[in-house]
Amino acid sequence: MRRMAIPQPPTSYLPPIAKIASYTSTQLLDALTYLKLLYNPEVRGSHRIRSNAARNRGSSPIDVKWRCDDEDSDTQLIRSDTFERSYTIRWLIALVARMEDLLESIGNTQIESASTFHGPVHPEILMQQAASLLAICSGASAAGTVERIFSFGSGEIGKIDVRVTDIPMENQDYRSVGAQTWGGACVLAEMIVQHPEQFGLGFLTGENDTCSERPLRVLELGAGTGLVGLTAAKVLIAFSAKKDCRATVVATDFYPSVLDNLRANIDKNFPGDPSDGAVTITSHFLDWSKLSATPSAPELLSEPFDVIFGADIVYEADHAIWIKKCLERLLRRPSTSTACPLAATFHLVIPLRPTHTLEADSIGTTFRWTDDIPRNDYPELALLSKETILCEAYRDGDGKRGCDVVEYLYYKIGWSRRG
Ligand SMILES: C[S@@+](CC[C@H](N)C(=O)[O-])C[C@H]1O[C@@H](n2cnc3c(N)ncnc32)[C@H](O)[C@@H]1O
Incomplete structure (x- = not known):
């Protein structure tokens, strides 16, 4: 099994924080898979x-x-870069917040808001994956671990x-x-x-x-x-x-x-x-x-x-x-x-x-x-x-x-x- 390459640092690979809402669930899952390979391979x-x-x-x-x-x-360098890691943490926090909003909308059956989130992956799954990556990236001795x-x-x-x-x-x-x-x-x-x-x-x-x-x-x-x-x-x-x-x-x-x-x-x-x-x-x-x-x-x-x-x-x-x-x-x-x-x-x-x-x-x-x-x-x-x-x-x-x-x-x- 070949491991997927880490082609770019998170600052260039991840969808911009301000535009997370416009990305599909599949694209967001891809971004989380990339982060998992980088920080929890x-x-x-x-x-x-x-x-x-x-x-x-x-x-x-x-x-x-x-x-x-x-x-x-290169992968090791990206992983030990504290700037990239803190950007990743901010990105994950924004994703979790977005998924919380979506879940609330779904709970309130605000179909219009929920339907803006297009794609086959449920927000709950994305939120869980983002939260567990957040724990890994922000752990006490996280840098370089x-x-x-x-x-x-x-x-x-x-x-x-x-x-x-x-x-x-x-x-x-x-x-x-x-x-x-x-x-x-x-x-x-x-x-x-x-x-x-x-x-x-x-x-x-x-x-x-x-x-x-x-x-x-x-x-x-x-x-x-x-x-x-x-x-x-x-x-x-x-x-x-x-x-x-x-x-x-x-x-x-x-x-x-x-x-x-x-x-x-x-x-x-x-x-x-x-x-x-x-x-x-x-x-x-x-x-x-x-x-x-x-x-x-x-x-x-x-x-x-x-x-x-x-x-x-x-x-x-x-x-x-x-x-x-x-x-x-x-x-x-x-x-x-x-x-x-x-x-x-x-x-x-x-x-x-x-x-x-x-x-x-x-x-x-x-x-x-x-x-x-x-x-x-x-x-x-x-x-x-x-x-x-x-x-x-x-x-x-x-x-x-x-x-x-x-x-x-x-x-x-x-x-x-x-x-
Ligand atoms: C290149 S690392 C290899 C570590 C591990 N065997 C591996 O392959 O992942 C060399 C190891 O030898 C240990 N080492 C070096 N000099 C030593 C010494 N004088 N006595 C005991 N261990 C030593 C280092 O602490 C280190 O864990």
Whole structure:
């Protein structure tokens, strides 16, 4: 499904306030649909349109083709423009007032007045939509805040909806990048829904499942708004409904306002007591640069994890090294005594930004390939596979439409089995 483009700002797109009465109900509904896309969009995540994945080292760059509905930056600029937002609020107030008048006329059977409102959409519907948009646009922290519903589909578990709120970056501080949801999270979340078993989540339904004696432990590093962790939790809940199994999901980040928003997103998707139920999800502070120097990890992080996710978390020189140190502490080591046959794995998706190629390369210099590790060496964290994912990101702006190809790398990292 293509999202409709936001071609112009509200000041040029919306019918003039003074002339609202002369527009048809269909035209006004169109204007409300435009405002909903701008200030309260429903996003369908990336979806695969062709898959031909080679999963080994050295795979050719065009392996998998995905389409991402990444937003263009023009839309984001319009959304964060306070002048456009206050104009929209005034426009919506005028529309609500006009619909109230019309409804009163209809109630008083003043047919003449009511008949000036031509078109098939009832004023009550327009008034309700305008009022709910008004609440969204004039909310306390409205400027730059956007709530999205990501909808991912899979034959096995059906439709997974995740509600995620992005907040404005704090004082344009680059460290608060986790305030927004990034394309890598969208790609990874959809991959999880489509192939949960490839991420160690679907095994819960297996015939010979011996893992249910302890909860599966899932961690997200640099969770930001939490899309990946929330999606994993919803997938696990779908499985737990089929089979008696338990899982703990911990979504982590280090930036205070990002963590507050992450907590709010968890509450929105899982209202009620987080400790209640077979699958729990919580947020937790975790700074990759500091964990290895912390003598005892906080309780929630003290036990190792079976599955670790990371979306778009390698964009500075030290990130790969810090993340490796975290994994050494947090990724469950292989053990012959464990009842669970699952090999703990870190799943990492990063975009290939032309400006950050060195940082992306740092993964290859920080982790060795598993088959490069000599047989008698101690087990170490190694690259198990690398896959290239191509997304078609549609752009609309200046009246032109186009399609950019965005390249992502998907790494699987785990303990080498050659020691
Ligand atoms: C580009 S954002 C990606 C957020 C999210 N994974 C997504 O894809 O939407 C990078 C995330 O890494 C987090 N981060 C950066 N440095 C970190 C550190 N030293 N410790 C923990 N998290 C960190 C940021 O706060 C941010 O949430």
